Amino acid sequence: xxxxxxxxxxxxxxxxxxxxxxxxxxxxxxxxxxxxxxxxxxxxxxxxxxxxxxxxxxxxxxxxxxxxxxxxxxxxxxxxxxxxxxxxxxxxxxxxxxxxxxxxxxxxxxxxxxxxxxxxxxxxxxxxxxxxxxxxxxxxxxxxxxxxxxxxxxxxxxxxxxxxxxxxxxxxxxxxxxxxxxxxxxxxxxxxxxxxxxxxxxxxxxxxxxxxxxxxxxxxxxxxxxxxxxxxxxxxxxxxxxxxxxxxxxxxxxxxxxxxxxxxxxxxxxxxxxxxxxxxxxxxxxxxxxxxxxxxxxxxxxxxxxxxxxxxxxxxxx
Amino acid sequence: xxxxxxxxxxxxxxxxxxxxxxxxxxxxxxxxxxxxxxxxxxxxxxxxxxxxxxxxxxxxxxxxxxxxxxxxxxxxxxxxxxxxxxxxxxxxxxxxxxxxxxxxxxxxxxxxxxxxxxxxxxxxxxxxxxxxxxxxxxxxxxxxxxxxxxxxxxxxxxxxxxxxxxxxxxxxxxxxxxxxxxxxxxxxxxxxxxxxxxxxxxxxxxxxxxxxxxxxxxxxxxxxxxxxxxxxxxxxxxxxxxxxxxxxxxxxxxxxxxxxxxxxxxxxxxxxxxxxxxxxxxxxxxxxxxxx
Numbered sequence: 001x002x003x004x005x006x007x008x009x010x011x012x013x014x015x016x017x018x019x020x021x022x023x024x025x026x027x028x029x030x031x032x033x034x035x036x037x038x039x040x041x042x043x044x045x046x047x048x049x050x051x052x053x054x055x056x057x058x059x060x061x062x063x064x065x066x067x068x069x070x071x072x073x074x075x076x077x078x079x080x081x082x083x084x085x086x087x088x089x090x091x092x093x094x095x096x097x098x099x100x101x102x103x104x105x106x107x108x109x110x111x112x113x114x115x116x117x118x119x120x121x122x123x124x125x126x127x128x129x130x131x132x133x134x135x136x137x138x139x140x141x142x143x144x145x146x147x148x149x150x151x152x153x154x155x156x157x158x159x160x161x162x163x164x165x166x167x168x169x170x171x172x173x174x175x176x177x178x179x180x181x182x183x184x185x186x187x188x189x190x191x192x193x194x195x196x197x198x199x200x201x202x203x204x205x206x207x208x209x210x211x212x213x214x215x216x217x218x219x220x221x222x223x224x225x226x227x228x229x230x231x232x233x234x235x236x237x238x239x240x241x242x243x244x245x246x247x248x249x250x251x252x253x254x255x256x257x258x259x260x261x262x263x264x265x266x267x268x269x270x271x272x273x274x275x276x277x278x279x280x281x282x283x284x285x286x287x288x289x290x291x292x293x294x295x296x297x298x299x300x301x302x303x304x305x306x307x308x309x310x311x312x313x314x315x316x317x318x
Numbered sequence: 319x320x321x322x323x324x325x326x327x328x329x330x331x332x333x334x335x336x337x338x339x340x341x342x343x344x345x346x347x348x349x350x351x352x353x354x355x356x357x358x359x360x361x362x363x364x365x366x367x368x369x370x371x372x373x374x375x376x377x378x379x380x381x382x383x384x385x386x387x388x389x390x391x392x393x394x395x396x397x398x399x400x401x402x403x404x405x406x407x408x409x410x411x412x413x414x415x416x417x418x419x420x421x422x423x424x425x426x427x428x429x430x431x432x433x434x435x436x437x438x439x440x441x442x443x444x445x446x447x448x449x450x451x452x453x454x455x456x457x458x459x460x461x462x463x464x465x466x467x468x469x470x471x472x473x474x475x476x477x478x479x480x481x482x483x484x485x486x487x488x489x490x491x492x493x494x495x496x497x498x499x500x501x502x503x504x505x506x507x508x509x510x511x512x513x514x515x516x517x518x519x520x521x522x523x524x525x526x527x528x529x530x531x532x533x534x535x536x537x538x539x540x541x542x543x544x545x546x547x548x549x550x551x552x553x554x555x556x557x558x559x560x561x562x563x564x565x566x567x568x569x570x571x572x573x574x575x576x577x578x579x580x581x582x583x584x585x586x587x588x589x590x591x592x593x594x595x596x597x598x599x600x601x602x603x604x605x606x607x608x609x610x
Contacts, residue, residue, distance in 0.1 A: 002455035002468055023583055030592035062453015062473025069434040069452050077565040080456050081433035135575030142571045143431060143564050144459040150564060156575035164583045211590040215583075222582040240558060314459075 006060035013053035017046040018133035019167020037197035083136040090129035134163040146313035148245040152233030161223035168216040169295035217274040266301020270294035358507035362547040365501035375496035398469035401478040420478040422543035428457035462561040
C-alpha cells in the first residue's frame with residue numbers, strides 16, 4: 001500500500017490540528033474575547049499535532065532527505081503541493097503567535113496592547129490556514145483516480161466534518177481538564193496552566209462547555225450526512241469499481257472497522273452521549289464525565305474513518 | 319565599483335529569476351521543447367501473439383530485474399521493475415493480449431499532481447526525474463491506468479520512459495523494435511491514428527461490431543500517446559471507459575470542504591454561543607429594567 005499507516009496518521013493529526021485551532025478561534029471570537037485563553041490553549045495543543053504530522057509525512061517519503069524539493073514548487077492543481085505550503089504557513093504563524101503571547105505576558109501595558117492587536121490579526125489569518133489544513137487532508141485523496149476517494153465531491157466534506165468534531169472533542173477534554181486542575185491543590189500544575197493560558201484562574205463556564213457538546217452533536221450529524229451522501233453518490237455514479245469498493249466497506253474485509261469503528265465509535269455513540277450530557281447539569285459531575293467519554297470516542301473514531309477510507313481506496317485498486 | 323554593482327545586480331536578478339521559474343513549475347520545459355510531441359505508439363491487439371518479446375526487450379534495454387512469468391493466466395503485474403506486461407483475455411480456446419504500459423497522456427494526471435515537479439513532459443514522453451522524485455506516491459494514486467510504482471530500493475516512482483534515449487536518436491522504443499508481428503508500431507501520432515481508424519473499420523467489417531480505437535483525441539486527458547486498436551469494448555481489455563482528468567474538478571473539492579466548515583462549525587457555534595449570549599444579555603437587560 002503506497003499510502004500506509006504514516007499517511008493515515010498525518011491526515012488524522014492535520015485534521016485535529018486544524019479542527020482544534022479553528023473551533024477554539026470561533027468560540028473565543030463568538031464569546032466576545034472572554035475565552036481568549038482557550039485559543040492559546042488550542043494553539044499550544046495544535047502545534048505539536050501538526051509538526052508530528054509533517055514529520056510522519058517526511059518519514060514516509062521514499063527519499064526523506066529530498067523533502068525540501070516540495071518547497072521549490074507552488075502547484076495550485078496539486079493538493080499535496082498546496083498542503084505543504086498551508087501546513088508550513090499555519091505552523092509558522094502559530095509559533096509566531098505563541099512567541100508573541102510569551103512576550104506580551106512580560107510586557108508593559110502599552111506594548112502588551114500592541115502585541116495583542118498583532119496576535120489578534122495573526123490568529124485571524126491563521127484561521128484561514130487552519131480551515132485549509134482540514135480541507136487539504138480531504139482533497140488530497142479526493143483528487144486521485146481511486147473511485148472510493150474521488151467518486152463524489154463529498155470526501156473533503158466528510159474529512160472536514162470529522163476534523164471539526166475531533167477539534168471540539170479535544171477542546172471539551174482540554175477545558176474539563178483545565179477546570180479540574182484549577183480545583184486541585186497543586187501549585188505547580190496551576191502555574192503551568194497559567195503560563196499556557198496567559199491568565200490565572202480562567203475557567204470556561206460550564207454552560208459554554210455544554211453548548212460546545214451540543215455543537216459537536218450537530219457536527220456529527222453533518223459528518224453522518226456527508227458519509228451517507230458520499231456512499232449514495234458512489235452507488236448512483238455506478239462507475240467501474242464502485243460496487244467492489246462499497247462491498248469492501250459494507251460487507252467485506254473492512255466491514256468490522258467501518259461499522260464498529262466509524263459508524264458506532266466515531267458517530268452514533270458520541271452523538272447519543274453528547275445529547276444525553278447536554279440535558280444534564282454539568283456541575284453535578286456526571287455530564288462532564290459523559291462529555292469526556294463521548295469526546296474520547298470521537299478522536300480514535302476519526303483515525304479509523306481515515307484508515308478505512310484510505311485502505312479501502314488502495315485495496316480496490318481503482 | 320560601478321561594474322561590480324552591475325554584476326552584483328545581474329547575479330541577484332538571475333538567481334531570483336531562476337528561483338521564480340522553479341516556483342512556477344518550469345522544471346523540464348526547456349528539455350520538452352527539444353523533442354517532438356507528435357510521436358505515438360499504436361498497439362493492435364488482434365496482431366499480438368503473446369510472444370513476450372516486448373517485455374523481454376524492455377527488461378534488457380532498461381536493465382530491469384527479470385521476473386520471467388510468461389503464463390497468460392498469471393501475467394506479471396506492472397511494477398517499478400516491470401514497465402510492460404500483457405493483459406491476457408481468453409476468447410474461447412484462443413488468447414488475446416493487450417500490451418500494457420504507460421500511456422504517456424497528453425495531459426497527464428501524474429504530472430499535474432506531482433508536488434515537486436519531478437514529472438515533466440519531454441515532447442510526447444512523460445518522464446519521472448529520478449534525481450528529483452521524493453517518492454511521495456501521489457502519481458501512483460493519480461494515474462487512471464495504475465502505471466507508476468514506488469521502487470523500494472531507489473525510493474522513487476518509476477515507469478516506462480518510452481525509451482527516450484532511443485527515440486531521441488531516431489530509433490523506435492525497444493518494445494516496438496522487438497515486436498515480430500508489427501502489433502506495436504511507432505511513429506507520428508496523426509499518421510498512426512489514420513492507420514488505426516482503417517484497422518478498426520476492417521475489424522468491424524470482419525464481424526467485430528464493438529471494435530474501437532482507444533486513446534484518440536476524444537479522451538479527456540488530451541488524448542494518449544499509446545493508441546489501441548481493440549476488437550471489443552475497452553472495458554473488456556481492462557481499460558477505463560472514459561479516463562478522467564482528476565484535477566478537472568479540484569476547485570469543487572476544495573469548496574466542498576470550505577462550505578462544510580461554514581455549515582458544521584461557524585453556523586452552530588454562532589447560534590449556540592454568540593446568539594444565545596446575545597439573547598441572554600437581552601433578557602438580563604430586560605430584567606434589570608423591570609427591577610428599576
